[in-house]
Amino acid sequence: MGHTGRCHSCPVSRHRVCTALAQMDSVRSGRSSILRRYPKGHLLLDGSRVAERFGIIVTGVAKLLHIAEDGHQKIVGLLFPGDFVGQTQPLIPHLIAEAASSIDVCCFPRRTFDSLLKRNPTLEPAMYSHTLLELDDVRAWTRMLTHRPALERLAHFLVKLDRRMRRPGHEQPSDVMELPLSRTELADYLGMTIETLSRQLTRLRSAGIIETSGRFKVRIKYWQHLDMLASAAETSERDAQD
Amino acid sequence: MGHTGRCHSCPVSRHRVCTALAQMDSVRSGRSSILRRYPKGHLLLDGSRVAERFGIIVTGVAKLLHIAEDGHQKIVGLLFPGDFVGQTQPLIPHLIAEAASSIDVCCFPRRTFDSLLKRNPTLEPAMYSHTLLELDDVRAWTRMLTHRPALERLAHFLVKLDRRMRRPGHEQPSDVMELPLSRTELADYLGMTIETLSRQLTRLRSAGIIETSGRFKVRIKYWQHLDMLASAAETSERDAQD
DNA sequence: CGCTACATTGAGTTACCTCAAAAATTGTGG
DNA sequence: CCACAATTTTTGAGGTAACTCAATGTAGCG
Numbered sequence: 241m242g243h244t245g246r247c248h249s250c251p252v253s254r255h256r257v258c259t260a261l262a263q264m265d266s267v268r269s270g271r272s273s274i275l276r277r278y279p280k281g282h283l284l285l286d287g288s289r290v291a292e293r294f295g296i297i298v299t300g301v302a303k304l305l306h307i308a309e310d311g312h313q314k315i316v317g318l319l320f321p322g323d324f325v326g327q328t329q330p331l332i333p334h335l336i337a338e339a340a341s342s343i344d345v346c347c348f349p350r351r352t353f354d355s356l357l358k359r360n361p362t363l364e365p366a367m368y369s370h371t372l373l374e375l376d377d378v379r380a381w382t383r384m385l386t387h388r389p390a391l392e393r394l395a396h397f398l399v400k401l402d403r404r405m406r407r408p409g410h411e412q413p414s415d416v417m418e419l420p421l422s423r424t425e426l427a428d429y430l431g432m433t434i435e436t437l438s439r440q441l442t443r444l445r446s447a448g449i450i451e452t453s454g455r456f457k458v459r460i461k462y463w464q465h466l467d468m469l470a471s472a473a474e475t476s477e478r479d480a481q482d
Numbered sequence: 483m484g485h486t487g488r489c490h491s492c493p494v495s496r497h498r499v500c501t502a503l504a505q506m507d508s509v510r511s512g513r514s515s516i517l518r519r520y521p522k523g524h525l526l527l528d529g530s531r532v533a534e535r536f537g538i539i540v541t542g543v544a545k546l547l548h549i550a551e552d553g554h555q556k557i558v559g560l561l562f563p564g565d566f567v568g569q570t571q572p573l574i575p576h577l578i579a580e581a582a583s584s585i586d587v588c589c590f591p592r593r594t595f596d597s598l599l600k601r602n603p604t605l606e607p608a609m610y611s612h613t614l615l616e617l618d619d620v621r622a623w624t625r626m627l628t629h630r631p632a633l634e635r636l637a638h639f640l641v642k643l644d645r646r647m648r649r650p651g652h653e654q655p656s657d658v659m660e661l662p663l664s665r666t667e668l669a670d671y672l673g674m675t676i677e678t679l680s681r682q683l684t685r686l687r688s689a690g691i692i693e694t695s696g697r698f699k700v701r702i703k704y705w706q707h708l709d710m711l712a713s714a715a716e717t718s719e720r721d722a723q724d
Numbered sequence: 725c726g727c728t729a730c731a732t733t734g735a736g737t738t739a740c741c742t743c744a745a746a747a748a749t750t751g752t753g754g
Numbered sequence: 755c756c757a758c759a760a761t762t763t764t765t766g767a768g769g770t771a772a773c774t775c776a777a778t779g780t781a782g783c784g
Contacts, residue, residue: 306622308716316621331611332618368610369573375617376574379558380548382624386673390772423731431628436772438732455731455781474550631739665763678740680764697749697762 243298245270250346251407252298255322258346260366264356272356273348278339285325285337294326294353299407300343301420305336315429317378318420320404324367326353340420385431388472393430394440395469398450402460419456485540487512492588493649494540497564500588502608506598514598515590520581527567527579536568536595541649542585543662547578557671559620560662562646566609568595582662627673630714635672636682637711640692644702661698 243249246269247262261267275298278284284302285291297319304317318340319325325337326348348356357363384396405417421429427437444450449466451459460466485491488511489504503509517540520526526544527533539561546559560582561567567579568590590598599605626638647659663671669679686692691708693701702708 304621306625314625316618316625329611331614335618364606364610368606368613369571371610371613371617372573375613375620376558376577378617378620378624379546382620382627383548383556383558385624385628433773434731435733435774439772442732675741676763677742677765681740684764 243275245273245275250298252296252322252346255296256366256370257324257363258296258322260360260363261356263362264360267356272352273346276345276347278343278345280339280341280343282339282343283336284339284343284345285327285335287327287335288330288333290328290330291326291350293350294324294348295345296324297321298344298346301340301405302337302343303340303421303425305338307334307336315421315425318429321407322404323374324370326350328354341418390430390432390436391440391443392469392472393432394437394444395466396471397426397430398458398460399463399467399470402463416453416457416459419458422455485517487515487517492540494538494564494588497538498612499566499605499608500538500564502602502605503598505604506602509598514594515588518587518589520585520587522581522583522585524581524585525578526581526585526587527569527577529569529577530572530575532570532572533568533592535592536566536590537587538566539563540586540588543582543647544579544585545582545663545667547580549576549578557663557667560671563649564646565616566612568592570596583660632672632674632678633682633685634711634714635674636679636686637708638713639668639672640686640700640702641705641709641712644705658695658699658701661700664697 243251247253247258247267250258252258253262264272266272276295284295299321302319302323302325303315304319305313306316307313313336316335319337325345385393388396401420402417406415419426423434423437427434430437432440441450441452444466445452447465449460449462449469451461453459485493489495489500489509492500494500495504506514508514518537526537541563544561544565544567545557546561547555548558549555555578558577561579567587627635630638643662644659648657661668665676665679669676672679674682683692683694686708687694689707691702691704691711693703695701
């Protein structure tokens with residue numbers, strides 16, 4: 241189950257930043273980093289502080305939150321295995337990340353990571369590339385949220401979640417997966433009310449496309465069907481214009 | 483009007499990346515870069531190719547577009563003065579940028595820029611920071627689009643446009659500004675139909691908050707009023723929850 | 725088991741969408 | 755410079771997806 245702390249057995253080792261890191265022997269053999277497990281709710285990133293360590297998510301999901309002065313929190317994104325946290329400077333003080341579920345993080349002490357950054361010239365570019373891809377992803381997601389109906393937004397989310405949570409090899413196509421967010425949070429993230437979200441879930445459930453048990457377990461029964469709904473976006477957006 | 487090609491007279495010189503660049507004498511004196519003016523519609527970035535030059539927008543606005551296989555284009559973002567284009571690798575092949583209006587760009591030949599990158603260790607981090615801030619901005623904007631009504635989205639856009647287009651010192655607070663997008667494009671960008679957009683513009687117009695002339699000229703008469711509408715977001719989002 | 729918090733379902737309302745027509749702006753040839 | 759077509763924007767009328775408010779159902783916990 242849990243991996244040994246060496247890159248070759250790590251489920252995220254094929255991600256961009258890990259690939260760059262694994263060019264260093266000390267990293268590949270697991271001597272630079274420690275795999276830490278954090279409980280749901282643990283603060284992984286505090287935007288107002290320099291991070292004590294750099295971390296790459298190995299399993300689990302983290303919420304990215306914006307905090308208002310009054311302390312109120314708004315979900316602005318999610319982090320999945322392969323994504324990283326650990327800023328060198330407090331660039332965005334109102335941004336925090338916290339574990340949405342129990343989460344495994346591959347952690348490098350700040351100093352260690354800084355020296356890796358200096359010694360490995362491919363590392364920073366790899367991080368930058370990762371961020372650029374994420375930016376593009378967020379932009380596409382924004383369009384999805386603003387132009388597509390609630391059902392498709394939900395379908396898209398579920399498909400994305402499934403893809404990013406599935407550990408290579410480890411899982412079957414239609415395993416039960418854990419929702420990282422409560423209904424309230426998920427509705428907020430998808431830009432709808434909990435009532436609308438609940439109705440859309442019911443639609444998918446009674447169409448036989450998904451199965452739910454308890455509040456947080458979902459199983460995709462017809463992935464293909466769900467994916468069609470999710471990508472109905474592109475097709476009907478195309479029809480619409482020009 | 484047009485600046486001399488030296489950083490000290492340049493309206494964007496106080497932006498992050500320019501500040502980093504201006505640490506080099508050859509840059510500060512304007513020997514590395516050329517100020518180019520491109521007409522509306524000019525292709526500034528082709529995501530499927532390595533860019534011939536690195537450019538920082540000095541005046542004007544550029545559209546960021548996603549291209550589908552069928553050639554259909556969707557607006558995913560805007561670039562303003564201080565933002566930059568010019569990738570080293572074709573990371574996001576379906577992404578292009580084109581001038582939304584006539585636009586001035588401070589251009590560095592690829593080779594020159596690469597060597598600057600190597601010689602100035604603060605440059606890449608500055609670019610990275612810029613991108614991280616942009617990512618955060620897009621995330622906040624996404625929330626705006628998904629949670630706020632059409633009128634507020636439009637108000638927010640106008641306020642943002644005003645802030646980012648205004649050259650330091652150069653303009654009066656309530657100058658006429660040029661809309662970088664047609665109604666169709668703007669509606670698409672703001673996630674509404676052209677009809678709804680038009681109605682919201684009319685509302686602002688008849689409330690005396692803005693003035694329009696022709697298709698592309700807007701003047702904000704009551705900036706404060708508009709800003710209140712724009713940031714009604716935070717206030718009423720706060721009221722809503724917890 | 726009963727309490728509390730969260731999720732689902734129901735009924736009525738509204739903001740935005742769709743379809744259709746009128747008005748304004750831009751481009752073109754005389 | 756003006757008339758006229760083409761394009762884009764605005765306005766109008768009616769429909770619908772999603773919202774709000776309210777009630778019911780269900781999961782988790784002492």
